[in-house]
Amino acid sequence: MTEKQIIQKIRNGDDSSYRKLFEENYNRLFRFMMQFSKKKDYDEVEEWVQKAFIKAFYGLSNFNLSSKFKTWLFTIAINEMKQEMGLLRNKLNSDEELDNHLIEEYANEFEWHYDMKIILEQISAEKKAVFILFEIEGYSHNEIANMLDISYAASRTILSRTKKELQTIWQKEFGK
Amino acid sequence: MINQNEFYSKNDEPKKYSKFRVWRKIRSEIRSTKSKRMELRSFALGFATALLAIFAFAGVFNLYTQLTIERLPQQVKINNAYKSAIDEFEKILPVKSFDPNQDVDLVLASQLEKMNDINTAINTIKNERNDRDFSKINMQRLRLLYKMKLETIEQIIKIEEGGK
Incomplete structure (x- = not known):
């Protein structure tokens, strides 16, 4: 059964079908949200995830079937976290200017090392969000712009600045 | 793009019974809201039925009175x-x-x-x-x-x- 068919079933009153969407997306959302819990608090992350799933369930009637449920769920979860924890600014800077030079420089040059995850813990939540959504979860800048309510240019620039920051600290701390 | 396995560690994954626990909470929340909605719907339906019964009774009473007068x-x-x-x-x-x-x-x-x-x-x-x-x-x-x-x-x- 496709995702669309499952959503249609839920819309028609079959609540139990929601479990399929939950099963498919729980771990994905949990590990993503875990990156934003400062104390790596499992209970806190469980609460964010739970609230996101409940909100998503009640919003299913407004869900655009041409979109992916996962993208929508992540957006709800990020907003939930934003409101509760203030981890992200209410609105990221949409007027962020396109820094073409920086973007080009880090488009291909950047190389991920697992040690960088420790550095990622130290950088701001908004930079971390753009980085993980693009580099790990595979979302496009357009999708990230919609999810975080920022501009396309802001998403690209934030990503490049994050990569630069990661690389600089990594080279400094690990001497590579 | 970075391979997800090279980024997420085992520590990022939910604990053993986490999924079960969260699903139970979600299901109970959904059920309780649904039952509240049902109660509200039942009340509204009951109220509407009572109203209809009153109107119907009033109509029958009027009709009866009218017929009685006309039959005198x-x-x-x-x-x-x-x-x-x-x-x-x-x-x-x-x-x-x-x-x-x-x-x-x-x-x-x-x-x-x-x-x-x-x-x-x-x-x-x-x-x-x-x-x-x-x-x-x-x-x-x-x-x-x-x-x-x-x-x-x-x-x-x-x-x-x-x-x-």
């Missing part, structure tokens, strides 16, 4: 018309009923007493006969009493006018 024999309708016309006429009298303690002229007092007697007689006939008793004798007696009442009222008015 012509004679009863005429009698009712007499009665209501005389009652209205009586209402505008300066002295409506006889009060023995009131200082009134003897002639007027006797007329008022007569009218009280007529009213008592009318009421007695009405109380005695059942709703569907439209016997000729009763109808005639009633009409006679109405006629007498009208004449008495006329007398009272004349006496009062003469006294001024």
